[in-house]
Amino acid sequence: MAEAPPFGRWERTLALRYLRAKRKEGGAALISVISFAGITLAVMALIVIMSIMNGFRAELLSRIISFNGQIYVQGPAVNAPDREALIARLKRVPGVVQVAPTVEAQAIVIGPSQVSGAIVRAMRPQDVAATRIVSGNIKDGALKGFGEGEDGGDLILVGQRMAETMGVKAGDSLSLVSPSGAATAFGATPRRKSYTVGGVFSVGMSEYDAAFVYMPLNQAQLFFGKGDRVDYIEINLKDPDKIDAVRPEVVQAVGPAGIVQDWRDRNHAFFNALQVERTAMRLILMVVVAITTLNIISGLVMLVKNKTRDVAILRTIGASQGAILRIFFMAGAAIGVAGAITGLVLGALFCLNIGAIQGFVEWATHAQVFNAETYFLSRLPAKMDAGEVVTTLVWSLLMSCLFSVMPAWWASRFDPVEALRYE
Secondary structure, eight states, X not given: OOOOOTTOHHHHHHHHHHHSOOGGGXXXXXHHHHHHHHHHHHHHHHHHHHHHHHHHHHHHHHHHHHHHOSEEEESGGGGSTTHHHHHHHHHTSTTEEEEEEEEEEEEEEEOSSOEEEEEEEEEOHHHHHHOHHHHTTEEEEOSTTTTOSGGGOSEEEEEHHHHHHHTOOTTOEEEEEEEEEEEETTEEEEEEEXXXXXXXXXXXXXXXXXXXXXXXXXXXXXXXXXXXXXXXXXXXXXXXXXXXXXXXXXXXXXXXXXXXXXXXXHTHHHHHHHHHHHHHHXXXXXXXHHHHHTHHHHXXXXXXXXXXXXXXXXXXXXXXXXXXXXHHHHXXXXXXXXXXXXXXXXXXXXXXXXXXXXXXXXXXXXXXXSOHHXXXXXXXXXXXXXXXXXXXXXXXXXXXXXXXXXXXXXXXXXXXXXXXXXX
């Protein structure tokens, strides 16, 4: 046999031919099909699950940052006589787009038929309007009139889930009770006042939609008895990803009388838990991919046993051990490559159509797949990450090649004389 280059045409043709099952080789073919299906499903599962976890984290992070701001200033500085000068300095920091003095307190909400706890967040009307995740998602009513009138008026904004729980809509009345009321001879008495629901907002995060009430700043200072004081100053950035570059300048503008935190400080434990869960899930699914790829060994071993006579003839007419190794290696690796690519395509299609798939499953099973009360978000997110996809593809191909080498090497070590002795 003439010398041929490694992985040449005849080697590829023979490897492909060996993958085509004959009736008497049905066992090997069945194992190959099972290997292909297993790798496809494992790769698909890895891509889909990691994409959902990436999407969940990105959506959650985006809504938390948009709803709460990125940097917070607390301490004596926020209630000093020169607070307006501090706000002006913070607005001049490059990258800062909004500086909002804020009052945040707990209250009891009393509706027509329900009583619930709530977090009252109070800002100036222009700051609420600039918070687009709230002002841009008014589902009922409008922002018009918010903050107008004596001491900011009596219009409030409530989350959609709270409005549904309380049984109210825009234009209805809600009573708020402040636990810290006016001081009397018999101690502090709760303060109660009725407000009109000016608008109902939905930020798409159930925890916020069920707990928050927005109130004009002046009205909240009066209702909670804070005088001219605020609880903190909230800062929003043009690009939240550049928070590490902006924070030192904010600290410098605030001075030693203020305490500066960012969203990572307030949500450190939560996002660390998400990261640990994501890493553990990736490792588990990569092990699953490796386990499913092990089936390639079984299929190749049976194929080599069926092709012992062919191997002996090839060796007799001049095929080298390396050629035999490459033929069976390509036969096994082809199963892994085909399974990985098919799994990648199916995983991508699943992620791109996840909303329709979720709707179909809920319609077919009459069960809620993604409970907003449990998972905080109102829909199932999915975000494919190029790095995750490449890692998954490389890992599955690496495992396929690794598990194809061992039976291929075994085939290449056959002695043609021994192999043909009993033929």
